[in-house]
Amino acid sequence: MDDVLKYCDEHHDEALAKLVELCRFETVSAQGRAIEETADWVAGELRDLGFDVQVLPKPEGPPAQPVVYAEAKGASAKTVLFYDHYDVQPEEPLDLWKTPPFEPVQKDGKLYGRGTFDNKGNIAARFAAIRAWRETSGELPCGVKFCIEGDEEIGSPFMEEFVERHKELLAADACIWEGGGVTWEGLPMVTLGVKGLLYVQLECQAITHDAHSSYGTVLPNAAWRLVWALSTIKGPDERVMIEGFYDDVRPPTADERAAVQKLPDDAAETFKSYGIERSTTGVSGFEYNIRHLFEPTATIDGLSSGYEGEGPKTVLPAKAMAKVDFRLVNDQDPGDIERKLRAHLDKHGFEDITITTHGGEHPARTPVTDPLVATMMEACREVYGKEPVILPTMAGTGPLYPFVTTLGLPNVDIGIGYPGAAIHAPNENIRLEDFRAGTKAIAAFLGKFGR
Numbered sequence: 001m002d003d004v005l006k007y008c009d010e011h012h013d014e015a016l017a018k019l020v021e022l023c024r025f026e027t028v029s030a031q032g033r034a035i036e037e038t039a040d041w042v043a044g045e046l047r048d049l050g051f052d053v054q055v056l057p058k059p060e061g062p063p064a065q066p067v068v069y070a071e072a073k074g075a076s077a078k079t080v081l082f083y084d085h086y087d088v089q090p091e092e093p094l095d096l097w098k099t100p101p102f103e104p105v106q107k108d109g110k111l112y113g114r115g116t117f118d119n120k121g122n123i124a125a126r127f128a129a130i131r132a133w134r135e136t137s138g139e140l141p142c143g144v145k146f147c148i149e150g151d152e153e154i155g156s157p158f159m160e161e162f163v164e165r166h167k168e169l170l171a172a173d174a175c176i177w178e179g180g181g182v183t184w185e186g187l188p189m190v191t192l193g194v195k196g197l198l199y200v201q202l203e204c205q206a207i208t209h210d211a212h213s214s215y216g217t218v219l220p221n222a223a224w225r226l227v228w229a230l231s232t233i234k235g236p237d238e239r240v241m242i243e244g245f246y247d248d249v250r251p252p253t254a255d256e257r258a259a260v261q262k263l264p265d266d267a268a269e270t271f272k273s274y275g276i277e278r279s280t281t282g283v284s285g286f287e288y289n290i291r292h293l294f295e296p297t298a299t300i301d302g303l304s305s306g307y308e309g310e311g312p313k314t315v316l317p318a319k320a321m322a323k324v325d326f327r328l329v330n331d332q333d334p335g336d337i338e339r340k341l342r343a344h345l346d347k348h349g350f351e352d353i354t355i356t357t358h359g360g361e362h363p364a365r366t367p368v369t370d371p372l373v374a375t376m377m378e379a380c381r382e383v384y385g386k387e388p389v390i391l392p393t394m395a396g397t398g399p400l401y402p403f404v405t406t407l408g409l410p411n412v413d414i415g416i417g418y419p420g421a422a423i424h425a426p427n428e429n430i431r432l433e434d435f436r437a438g439t440k441a442i443a444a445f446l447g448k449f450g451r
């Protein structure tokens with residue numbers, strides 16, 4: 001194993017050069033840019049690493065982007081499946097970037113550019129770890145598969161169908177997710193799950209066209225109707241009031257609570273960065289982390305109606321629209337929550353408010369006690385020389401559910417990022433030393449997993 005880790009150290013610059021190459025592709029899935037070229041590059045690299053590669057379409061075709069699938073045998077009969085994505089978020093707003101987003105620049109021990117962390121940096125680190133095994137011992141310590149999709153950043157449409165269709169191809173013993181990073185204190189984070197999501201657009205058309213606001217005496221107002229409806233969804237106490245919303249919420253286990261106990265307390269820092277003094281419900285410390293990770297949410301993402309221009313315009317709006325997302329936790333089901341939302345609106349007299357769903361994903365998480373977690377902890381301890389922290393689930397969402405449920409795989413997530421990575425934002429960056437350590441952690445994990 002030592003020679004593998006040494007190889008990673010000595011070839012750090014080559015690994016970085018590959019990452020720079022990958023980040024030059026403007027792979028913005030939301031705008032369908034550079035998809036084919038990037039998928040080709042990724043497939044070519046994997047072939048070069050000795051993998052059998054297939055570029056597979058998603059079940060529904062465009063706008064769903066192809067998946068790069070690859071497999072290689074190893075010394076042990078066990079197989080690990082890596083999930084990654086080669087697409088990135090749009091680079092806008094451009095004027096806030098200090099360097100061009102698709103021309104990666106090294107500065108002060110960091111690499112700046114769109115995708116340097118999410119997720120191209122993790123792809124490059126994983127490829128570098130595989131190369132280290134190939135070059136030092138010839139064969140991989142275990143079987144390795146890659147499933148690298150091209151539209152994670154637009155919500156991974158059809159991923160559940162894709163996994164169902166390619167169940168046999170994707171069969172493995174464990175799954176490694178796209179990649180997290182270290183805490184501000186430099187402790188490696190081992191993450192075990194994701195939240196789910198239901199995204200809806202609520203619309204009210206109260207009258208055929210806008211009216212003079214003097215008709216406020218007798219005509220229904222779409223803005224008021226929508227506001228009244230929204231106010232039945234969540235109360236000032238932050239509880240969601242949709243009947244049955246919390247029925248399937250699985251509270252954290254004793255092991256999960258114990259893991260959360262060891263997490264850093266970033267609450268004060270977060271409040272400061274948003275210019276507030278306390279959280280909505282007053283939680284801080286341990287209870288803040290428990291709430292952040294294990295509570296579902298109802299969030300108004302956007303709201304519009306009537307006149308929004310400068311100065312007054314006395315108008316009674318015919319239409320009103322709200323975009324709302326629900327972050328879901330195990331074992332809530334996005335389809336079930338959508339039905340409950342409909343029933344809730346109907347029951348409260350809002351049959352006229354339509355719901356258009358823009359996507360749903362199930363939550364998923366692996367138990368803290370799974371042996372895979374111990375193997376990954378061991379690899380991280382060895383490389384970082386520090387005790388890793390376990391995040392039982394992230395507060396964000398990803399298409400993990402079919403991997404955990406359809407394929408039945410335990411899952412862990414480690415990566416090359418840090419809290420200042422500016423993920424999805426201008427000036428996305430990684431620290432070169434995190435990239436080095438993250439590469440070595442994957443290499444160490446492969447060795448331990450194959451054992």
Ligand SMILES: [Zn+2]
Pocket residue numbers: 089118153424
């Ligand atoms: Zn992302």
